[in-house]
Amino acid sequence: MTLLSWKRAALESVPQTSVFEELALPFLPALYNVAFWLSRNPVDAEDLVQETILKALRGFSSFEPGSNFKAWIFRILRNTYLTSRTGLAAKRTVALEDELGDQDEAGAAVYPEAAIERETPEMNLIRLSDRAALQSAMEALPAPLLEVILLCDVEEMKYREISAVLEIPIGTVMSRIARARATLRQALLSNATPIREFRA
Amino acid sequence: MTDHLSPSVLDALADGELSGQQHAEANEHLSRCSACTGNALQLSLLKSATAKAGRRYAPPPHLQERLMRLAAEERVRPEPPHSAAKSAPSGGFSGWFGMLGWAAAAVLLLAFAATTFVQRNGRRTDIASAQNAALVNEVFDQHVATLAANLPPQVLSTDRHTVKPWFQGKIPFSFNLPENLPKDTMLEGANLTYLNDRPVAQLLYNIGRHRVSVFVRQKPSAPAAEFQAGHAGFHVMVFSTDDLEMAAVSDVDPARLAELINLIRRAQT
Numbered sequence: 001m002t003l004l005s006w007k008r009a010a011l012e013s014v015p016q017t018s019v020f021e022e023l024a025l026p027f028l029p030a031l032y033n034v035a036f037w038l039s040r041n042p043v044d045a046e047d048l049v050q051e052t053i054l055k056a057l058r059g060f061s062s063f064e065p066g067s068n069f070k071a072w073i074f075r076i077l078r079n080t081y082l083t084s085r086t087g088l089a090a091k092r093t094v095a096l097e098d099e100l101g102d103q104d105e106a107g108a109a110v111y112p113e114a115a116i117e118r119e120t121p122e123m124n125l126i127r128l129s130d131r132a133a134l135q136s137a138m139e140a141l142p143a144p145l146l147e148v149i150l151l152c153d154v155e156e157m158k159y160r161e162i163s164a165v166l167e168i169p170i171g172t173v174m175s176r177i178a179r180a181r182a183t184l185r186q187a188l189l190s191n192a193t194p195i196r197e198f199r200a
Numbered sequence: 201m202t203d204h205l206s207p208s209v210l211d212a213l214a215d216g217e218l219s220g221q222q223h224a225e226a227n228e229h230l231s232r233c234s235a236c237t238g239n240a241l242q243l244s245l246l247k248s249a250t251a252k253a254g255r256r257y258a259p260p261p262h263l264q265e266r267l268m269r270l271a272a273e274e275r276v277r278p279e280p281p282h283s284a285a286k287s288a289p290s291g292g293f294s295g296w297f298g299m300l301g302w303a304a305a306a307v308l309l310l311a312f313a314a315t316t317f318v319q320r321n322g323r324r325t326d327i328a329s330a331q332n333a334a335l336v337n338e339v340f341d342q343h344v345a346t347l348a349a350n351l352p353p354q355v356l357s358t359d360r361h362t363v364k365p366w367f368q369g370k371i372p373f374s375f376n377l378p379e380n381l382p383k384d385t386m387l388e389g390a391n392l393t394y395l396n397d398r399p400v401a402q403l404l405y406n407i408g409r410h411r412v413s414v415f416v417r418q419k420p421s422a423p424a425a426e427f428q429a430g431h432a433g434f435h436v437m438v439f440s441t442d443d444l445e446m447a448a449v450s451d452v453d454p455a456r457l458a459e460l461i462n463l464i465r466r467a468q469t
Contacts, residue, residue: 021271032259046263053267085341134253153247154254159217178211
């Protein structure tokens with residue numbers, strides 16, 4: 001009896017699941033979803049998520065307990081994406097702010113007036129309910145706009161978290177969110193692909 | 201607030217990013233401006249529609265299983281034996297029971313030590329293979345991206361005396377290039393690129409019609425052991441010299457790739 005309880009105590013001291021697993025696995029669906037959106041195919045998405053998890057495992061000792069794990073692991077995902085084939089192609093796109101030339105020095109957003117309409121056509125609301133149209137519009141977004149809208153609207157991250165994940169100033173986060181929404185709205189309005197290609 | 205709400209305020213309102221004061225001011229404006237109220241409503245609807253449309257892809261079950269297996273292999277080690285001993289009852293029994301308890305503790309300690317030794321070795325192997333896999337992926341991606349870009353190298357050369365000096369001041373190390381190459385092997389040029397955020401020389405060779413990338417970097421503190429791997433029809437060979445670590449990738453015959461590697465290796469001595 002004594003021996004059994006001793007053994008039981010020893011066994012109980014062994015963690016049955018790691019802290020890493022407990023933190024990381026709940027984010028697997030979100031990581032895969034974002035990875036698929038960015039890489040645009042299931043095989044690359046799986047590779048991207050697996051590599052992210054491996055990198056996170058190896059670097060877990062550098063993660064500060066109590067800090068934002070979600071932002072930390074999404075940052076690894078994003079950096080892994082940037083060194084992937086699809087990410088390298090996206091890297092070669094012209095810097096968005098340079099291309100549009102509509103951001104001031106302080107990083108504050110200067111929004112195109114077309115981003116906001118002063119009327120609310122009923123048709124817009126109807127088109128918003130068309131999930132397929134919205135998904136097509138999202139697919140046509142350039143990677144820098146797509147990733148910011150995924151983190152903001154789908155992952156419900158705060159601007160400062162997005163800023164940490166993407167390693168860009170908050171002003172740029174706001175500017176990109178505004179551009180992404182303006183592009184989506186225009187695409188839904190015209191029922192066509194977004195207006196501009198940013199590829200070099 | 202007499203003007204309409206700015207687009208940035210409307211976005212921040214939809215995203216819940218306004219401070220208390222800003223939120224109160226925005227609400228006060230919305231209460232008397234139907235245009236801004238309509239815009240705020242539209243942004244809010246767009247946000248929620250995007251959230252729904254964006255949740256589109258679910259991971260396949262086998263991915264979760266595979267990742268759980270990988271994570272399990274990396275699972276945190278058991279508590280060290282001294283803390284386990286602390287949890288043992290400290291009194292209330294003596295004689296044979298006491299001796300049996302200590303004997304059991306000794307057996308458990310030995311078992312624990314043996315398990316830890318085996319697991320640590322296994323873990324080291326797993327980490328090494330994961331690092332190797334990551335390195336293979338990175339050099340493969342860079343090589344494929346180079347092929348896909350179809351751009352001339354940053355430094356063009358048919359002569360090793362052009363390529364090597366071009367890297368002066370660009371990378372924190374130097375390397376030698378072999379003087380005599382096999383008949384159908386040619387140094388096309390080189391690129392400055394990055395692996396794991398560190399500057400790397402990407403040497404671009406042609407062996408016949410096959411293109412070869414040789415990535416040269418400063419030897420890291422924990423260099424990878426030399427190894428070869430196949431990846432999507434390409435061969436990746438990782439090798440090192442006293443100061444440098446190199447990774448060659450190509451779809452050429454592995455024997456021809458090894459021949460080039462040996463020449464590069466010998467040039468460093």
